[in-house]
Amino acid sequence: MIDRVVAKADLIRSIDSLADKRTVAAPVANGPQFSFRTITAAEEIAEGYLPTALPPNKYLLPPRETLLRFAWHEELTVDPVIEATDTIAFGVRPCDLHALELLDRIFVDDKHDGHYRARRERMLLVGVECLEPCDDHCFCESMGTLRAESGFDVLLTDLEDTYYVRVGSPEGKEFILGIDGVREAAYEDRTLLRKAHERRDAAFTPRLDVTFEQLPGLLAESSDSLLWDVLGEKCLSCGACTNVCPTCYCFDVRDDVNLDMKSGERFRTWDSCQLEEFAMVGTGESFRQPREMRVKHRFNRKGRYIFERYGLHGCVGCGRCARSCIVDIDPIEVFNQLKGQPVER
Amino acid sequence: MVSTHTTPLGALKPSPFLPDMAEIVRKERLNPTETLYVLRLTGGAELGHAPGQFVEVSVFGVGEAPLSISSSPTRGDTFELCIRRVGDVTTAMERLGIGAKVGIRGPLGRGFPLEVMRDRDVLIIAGGLGIVPLRSLIGTLIDERSDFADVTILYGCKSPADMLFKDEVEAWGARSDIDFRVTMDIADPSWQGNVGPVTTLFRRLAVNPKTTVPVMVGPPVMFKHVVKQVLAVGIPEDRIILSLERRMKCGIGECGHCQINGVYVCEDGPVFTYAELKRLEEAML
Numbered sequence: 001m002i003d004r005v006v007a008k009a010d011l012i013r014s015i016d017s018l019a020d021k022r023t024v025a026a027p028v029a030n031g032p033q034f035s036f037r038t039i040t041a042a043e044e045i046a047e048g049y050l051p052t053a054l055p056p057n058k059y060l061l062p063p064r065e066t067l068l069r070f071a072w073h074e075e076l077t078v079d080p081v082i083e084a085t086d087t088i089a090f091g092v093r094p095c096d097l098h099a100l101e102l103l104d105r106i107f108v109d110d111k112h113d114g115h116y117r118a119r120r121e122r123m124l125l126v127g128v129e130c131l132e133p134c135d136d137h138c139f140c141e142s143m144g145t146l147r148a149e150s151g152f153d154v155l156l157t158d159l160e161d162t163y164y165v166r167v168g169s170p171e172g173k174e175f176i177l178g179i180d181g182v183r184e185a186a187y188e189d190r191t192l193l194r195k196a197h198e199r200r201d202a203a204f205t206p207r208l209d210v211t212f213e214q215l216p217g218l219l220a221e222s223s224d225s226l227l228w229d230v231l232g233e234k235c236l237s238c239g240a241c242t243n244v245c246p247t248c249y250c251f252d253v254r255d256d257v258n259l260d261m262k263s264g265e266r267f268r269t270w271d272s273c274q275l276e277e278f279a280m281v282g283t284g285e286s287f288r289q290p291r292e293m294r295v296k297h298r299f300n301r302k303g304r305y306i307f308e309r310y311g312l313h314g315c316v317g318c319g320r321c322a323r324s325c326i327v328d329i330d331p332i333e334v335f336n337q338l339k340g341q342p343v344e345r
Numbered sequence: 346m347v348s349t350h351t352t353p354l355g356a357l358k359p360s361p362f363l364p365d366m367a368e369i370v371r372k373e374r375l376n377p378t379e380t381l382y383v384l385r386l387t388g389g390a391e392l393g394h395a396p397g398q399f400v401e402v403s404v405f406g407v408g409e410a411p412l413s414i415s416s417s418p419t420r421g422d423t424f425e426l427c428i429r430r431v432g433d434v435t436t437a438m439e440r441l442g443i444g445a446k447v448g449i450r451g452p453l454g455r456g457f458p459l460e461v462m463r464d465r466d467v468l469i470i471a472g473g474l475g476i477v478p479l480r481s482l483i484g485t486l487i488d489e490r491s492d493f494a495d496v497t498i499l500y501g502c503k504s505p506a507d508m509l510f511k512d513e514v515e516a517w518g519a520r521s522d523i524d525f526r527v528t529m530d531i532a533d534p535s536w537q538g539n540v541g542p543v544t545t546l547f548r549r550l551a552v553n554p555k556t557t558v559p560v561m562v563g564p565p566v567m568f569k570h571v572v573k574q575v576l577a578v579g580i581p582e583d584r585i586i587l588s589l590e591r592r593m594k595c596g597i598g599e600c601g602h603c604q605i606n607g608v609y610v611c612e613d614g615p616v617f618t619y620a621e622l623k624r625l626e627e628a629m630l
Contacts, residue, residue, distance in 0.1 A: 067362040070405040076446050078405065080360035111597055112355030115362075223626065250601030253362070253594055257406040264406045266362065273601060281592050282410065282431040285565075287605070287627060297604075297627075305607035 001173060003185035004165040010181035011156075011163060015042040018088060025059055026090040027052050036089070045091060050134050051318050055096050055246035056089045060103065060119045064269045067115060067253070071263040081265070084118040088175075090126045094148035095140045095316040097127050099246030101151040102312045106249070110310075124171055127152035131200045137319030139207035139332050145316040146204055157193055164193045207332050209339045212313060215303035222338045223296075231334065232292025234327050239272030241298065241321035241329070247306065247314050248272075273297055299334060354450065354597055361597050364403050364448030369441055370423060375509050379474075380439060381415070382426045386449065392424045396481035397456030397588055397616045401596045402426065402434065403448030404441070410434035411593035411611070414452065415477045417484025427477045427509065453596045454615050457482050457560060457586060466495040466556045470571050472543055472563020476500055476509055478588055478615075479562050483517070490522055494556060497524040501543030501567070504529055505536045544570045554579035560586040565629045572619055572630055585619035589628065 018024055019040050028037040029046040033053045039045060066081045092100070107116035127148055130140070140146040148155060153172030156163040164185060167173045176182055185193075210218055222228075242248040252271040257264040271278060274295075279288040288294050306314025315331065322330035355361035371383035386392060392400070392414070399413045410432060416425035428435050441447065467486060471479045486496050498517060502508045508527070517525040526546045528539040539546060543563070552575075559575045561568065568587060575585055591603035591610040598612035606625040608614070613621075622628040 067360060072405075076366075076405065078364065078366070078448065080358070080363045082359060106599070110353070111361060111599055112353050113361055113599065114355055114359045249599070251595075251599070252602075253409060253600065255406050255408045266403075266405075266409075268362075268595075268600075271600070271602075273604075278602060279592060279604075281590055282435065283429075284431075287591060287629065293627070297606075300606065305604075308607055 001167040003190070004167065004176050004182050005159075005162050005185050005189045006165055006176065006179055006182045007162050010179055012042040014179040015039075015045075015088075015090065021086075023059075023085050023087040024090060025056060025087060051093060051095070051138070051320060053320070053324075054244055055099060055318070055320070056092055057096075057099070057103065057246055057249070059087055059089060059123065060100070060107075060116055061249055061251070061270075064267050065115060066265045066267045068266040069263065070265070073262065080114070082114055082118045084122045086122050086124075087119075088124045088126060092125055092127045092152070093130055093318075094127065095130075095138075095143075095145045095318040096246050097125065097148040097151040097155075098145040098313055098316045099318075100125065102247055102306065102310065102314070103249060104151075105310050105312055124175055125152045125154075126172075126175070127155040129155060129157045129196075129200070131158060131196055132203045135319065135323075137322040137330060137332070138317060139319065140317035141204040142206045142208035142210075143212045143313055143315060143317035145313060146200075157196055159189070159192050159196060162189075164189055164196075207317075209336045212303075212307075212315075215315075215335065216307050218335070218338055219300050219304040225338060227334070227337055228292040228296045231295045231329060232290060235274070235291050235295050235329060236327060237274050237276065237291055237294065238326065239274045240324040240326070242272040242274055243270060244320040244324045245302075246316060246318060246320070247302065250278075273301070295329075299331070302331065303335065354453075362450070362595075364401070364409075364450045366446050367449045369443055369445050369447065372443060375427065375511075376507065378431075379427060379429050379509060382428060382438065383423050384426065384447070384449070385423045387446070389422055391422050392418070392449070392452055394418050394424065394452035394481075395456035396459070396485050397478055398452035398454050399478075399593065399596075399611075399615060400426070400449050400451035400453060401593070402438070403450070404434050404437040405448065407437040408434050409448070409450075409594075411453075411596060413478035413481075413588075413615070415480045417481050417488060419485055419488040427474075427480075429474060450596060453593070454611055455613065457588070457616050459485065461584065461586070462486075462558045462560075463492050464494060465558050466497070466553060467493050468550075468552065468557050468559045468575075469496070469498045470543055470547070470559060470561040470563070470567075471498070471500045472561075472567035473501070473503060473507070474509075475562030475564075475567070475588075479560070480510060480513070482560065487520075487523070495524070496522065497550065498526070499543050499546040499550075500525070500527045501546070501563070502527065502529055504531045505533055542570070543567060544574060547571065547574050552578045552580070554581075558584055558586060562588045568630050576619075582620035582623060583618045586616060587619060587622065587630075588616045589614055589622075591615070 107113040155166040251268040280286040302315035366387040367384040373381045415427045593611040594602040598609040603610040605627045
């Protein structure tokens with residue numbers, strides 16, 4: 001598809017008018033952090049580089065999502081609830097685009113989950129390239145997620161007054177051609193893009209002592225590492241890391257009865273493998289009771305299990321878990337320490 | 346091993362969480378804590394399960410619980426669940442009477458590999474509630490008896506009062522084409538039979554490692570000891586069959602609760618070979 005260029009002012013005007021008709025979710029400054037919020041005007045959008053506290057996943061897998069509604073009137077009726085609105089997710093970083101590709105692979109391709117699919121089909125992803133590292137916690141360069149070649153409808157690169165636009169889908173093309181003043185990219189624009197990429201490539205350096213392809217093997221070898229015991233001692237099992245993770249999607253399924261006592265709903269709600277009850281069965285046995293087992297499980301999911309099962313990254317190097325951890329457990333340190341001190345005991 | 350559940354529920358329905366409805370047609374209390382439920386799908390269709398598969402049972406307003414199917418698919422248009430009252434859903438089930446409706450999703454997961462057992466000796470080892478899923482296999486073995494060579498069943502219970510399916514157990518014991526043996530961890534004055542763990546029964550068997558397929562379901566501690574025994578007589582790791590209990594919340598490989606290392610018990614199991622599990626430390630074998 002033909003690359004385009006759009007003036008920032010034109011894009012902003014377009015978003016202002018779209019925000020009246022559709023849900024536009026974009027990063028908004030929220031104290032010292034940033035959050036994806038539904039905006040009403042483009043001026044609310046923050047141009048900061050720190051990743052949002054929560055990834056945009058919340059628009060696809062809401063913290064609480066109704067799955068079924070049931071009612072007891074003449075007879076018991078049970079109906080599925082498929083809810084979706086037209087949504088533009090604006091300003092999605094490449095790490096998060098990679099994470100959404102994983103969720104699509106699981107919830108759409110593999111499980112045919114109608115709830116997720118309905119939301120996903122009505123979401124337009126407008127990505128924005130990262131040109132400089134966000135902070136010390138980010139390691140996307142090591143995870144191979146700094147660059148996005150797919151998984152977006154439109155991908156923007158900031159060229160100061162304009163955005164260079166790559167189009168990833170027919171929906172993306174329609175979106176970008178709907179903006180007044182958009183033009184085809186010329187030789188000079190491509191030169192500016194190349195220079196921006198060169199500056200980016202110089203600014204990002206690998207943070208891990210292993211490549212992401214080596215992580216599954218490293219983790220498999222490190223099953224007996226003493227590091228898990230150390231991390232188990234340190235970890236508070238609060239579950240913050242899994243709540244902010246763009247590739248965490250585990251959930252609990254529960255029922256609520258309405259106050260009329262004649263109707264209710266079944267919903268899914270975010271859950272965390274870091275909580276002790278997560279792997280508990282009806283008879284009371286917990287199959288992952290020690291904290292070190294739970295910490296190890298999380299890192300293995302991120303670096304190994306998901307990659308082995310789906311061939312896609314289970315960790316995209318966004319650094320959110322490290323930023324949110326009260327006791328400073330950082331995957332960069334964990335993976336590098338495993339690399340530095342393999343199997344012992 | 347062959348997967349018995351290939352089409353994802355989501356491909357069949359608008360929501361993979363939308364259950365079919367079923368009616369309780371009979372209820373029989375087996376014990377103070379265990380009740381047998383006989384269910385029929387609304388519309389009368391057969392469940393279409395394989396022995397060893399499970400269903401997610403809904404009591405609307407309370408929740409869903411994964412329960413193994415206890416009846417053989419050879420037994421007509423009803424199916425049976427034997428339920429121990431331990432959680433919200435199983436407790437709520439007890440309050441439901443004949444004719445009450447529950448939701449059923451499934452059959453789910455991978456069942457016992459009958460194709461591996463055909464023309465071979467089948468050695469069933471049940472510990473406690475492990476008899477519940479194994480009863481679906483035992484029913485199939487009996488109904489298709491000529492497809493299999495020798496059938497041996499070892500059943501270990503905590504005490505005579507904990508024994509499930511007493512009438513059927515008696516009938517299995519009376520059959521000449523099945524070698525059925527039962528043992529109690531703790532005897533009471535009424536008990537005349539073997540006392541000790543199920544491993545004590547195994548020790549007295551003459552097992553042919555070339556032709557035997559051991560199939561075991563029980564608590565983690567039983568797996569540890571029995572797996573050791575069957576390996577010691579020379580049965581290959583990929584012919585040792587086990588079914589595991591985990592918290593299968595969604596039943597479709599999404600929610601993560603039943604994961605053992607990288608394996609989803611609901612989707613990849615609950616039936617596995619020992620070869621598939623032995624490197625998974627979270628399998629606790």
